[in-house]
Amino acid sequence: MKKLLSDFMLEEIENIVTEKGFPKFRAKQLYDWVKRGAEWDEISNLPKTFIDDLKDEYEITALTIIKTLTSKDGTKKFLYALRDGNVIEGVLMKYSYGKTLCVSTQVGCRMGCAFCASGIGGLVRNLSAGEILGQIIAVNKEEGGGREITNVVLMGSGEPLDNYDNVTKFITFANKELGISQRNISLSTSGIAHKIIELSKDFSVTLTISLHATTDEVRERLMPVDKKYKLAEVVGAAKTYFENTGRRVVFEYSMIDKVNDTDDDIERLATLTRGFPSHVNLIRLNTVKEKGLTGTPVARVKEFMDGLIKRNVSVTLRRSMGNDIEGACGQLRRKHMGDGSDK
Numbered sequence: 584m585k586k587l588l589s590d591f592m593l594e595e596i597e598n599i600v601t602e603k604g605f606p607k608f609r610a611k612q613l614y615d616w617v618k619r620g621a622e623w624d625e626i627s628n629l630p631k632t633f634i635d636d637l638k639d640e641y642e643i644t645a646l647t648i649i650k651t652l653t654s655k656d657g658t659k660k661f662l663y664a665l666r667d668g669n670v671i672e673g674v675l676m677k678y679s680y681g682k683t684l685c686v687s688t689q690v691g692c693r694m695g696c697a698f699c700a701s702g703i704g705g706l707v708r709n710l711s712a713g714e715i716l717g718q719i720i721a722v723n724k725e726e727g728g729g730r731e732i733t734n735v736v737l738m739g740s741g742e743p744l745d746n747y748d749n750v751t752k753f754i755t756f757a758n759k760e761l762g763i764s765q766r767n768i769s770l771s772t773s774g775i776a777h778k779i780i781e782l783s784k785d786f787s788v789t790l791t792i793s794l795h796a797t798t799d800e801v802r803e804r805l806m807p808v809d810k811k812y813k814l815a816e817v818v819g820a821a822k823t824y825f826e827n828t829g830r831r832v833v834f835e836y837s838m839i840d841k842v843n844d845t846d847d848d849i850e851r852l853a854t855l856t857r858g859f860p861s862h863v864n865l866i867r868l869n870t871v872k873e874k875g876l877t878g879t880p881v882a883r884v885k886e887f888m889d890g891l892i893k894r895n896v897s898v899t900l901r902r903s904m905g906n907d908i909e910g911a912c913g914q915l916r917r918k919h920m921g922d923g924s925d926k
Contacts (some may be wrong), residue, residue, distance in 0.1 A: 589713030620724035645717025681733030689741025797851035
């Protein structure tokens with residue numbers, strides 16, 4: 584399989600170009616096209632001999648958008664085709680402060696969380712840094728060709744810290760080559776504690792931890808990762824992340840009817856998140872029919888939230904977006920794979 588040019592930073596492309604006997608300045612010209620999501624036949628300012636020499640060995644685009652769904656609220660869901668035939672998906676959300684793209688970090692996922700469609704079928708493979716970056720490049724092109732994406736959330740298919748080297752390389756790429764500040768990048772993890780601590784030594788992205796339960800008994804049932812990384816260890820790693828980066832940690836909490844929404848859960852969640860700057864993001868679960876779980880009723884979500892506020896917990900309820908276009912991670916990909924088409 585050909586190598587992806589988006590897997591290389593500009594200095595590395597300069598080495599590729601000069602080793603082939605071309606002037607160094609050609610690398611910058613080429614990399615500008617890479618960041619624009621161009622195909623080889625769209626390039627207008629490079630010699631044909633240069634293009635022919637490289638395209639036999641390198642792909643200039645990591646992926647292509649093969650389907651776009653647009654919600655009534657303006658949210659867009661994209662289905663991407665990778666060069667090896669695998670498909671992944673992403674979601675574009677538009678806010679007053681800019682455009683946020685939710686990107687995938689793996690094809691599938693091996694975490695096996697009970698409420699998530701992404702892990703149905705397990706992990707296929709990791710995405711390279713260039714394939715993660717390629718999602719931003721493709722959507723920038725789709726949305727107008729400029730620097731359209733201002734914020735990135737690593738919350739699509741896959742566990743980012745299970746693909747640590749490629750994900751951290753992507754963060755460096757996005758910051759250096761696309762100008763996206765680490766403060767505008769959010770990384771969501773199921774709680775791989777030792778990788779959270781490792782991340783805190785070199786990066787300062789917004790860390791979001793999927794908590795979803797207040798006891799190990801319930802969390803292990805919902806999230807098999809809890810068998811290895813217990814709540815106390817995960818919360819301890821979150822505290823270390825704050826101490827090393829100065830960044831407040833966000834805890835995601837999907838509310839599941841009669842599973843994790845009791846009064847005792849309110850008390851325990853307040854205790855778990857106390858003692859360092861943190862924020863709880865409540866999520867009313869999107870039903871995934873294969874999983875047999877349903878979201879907590881709206882009235883109970885409000886009671887739960889009020890209970891946390893009374894205990895001085897910083898808390899918000901995530902605004903639901905894209906429900907009419909299968910907004911939950913993994914749903915569009917599974918539909919595409921299930922009927923073998925993108926109709």
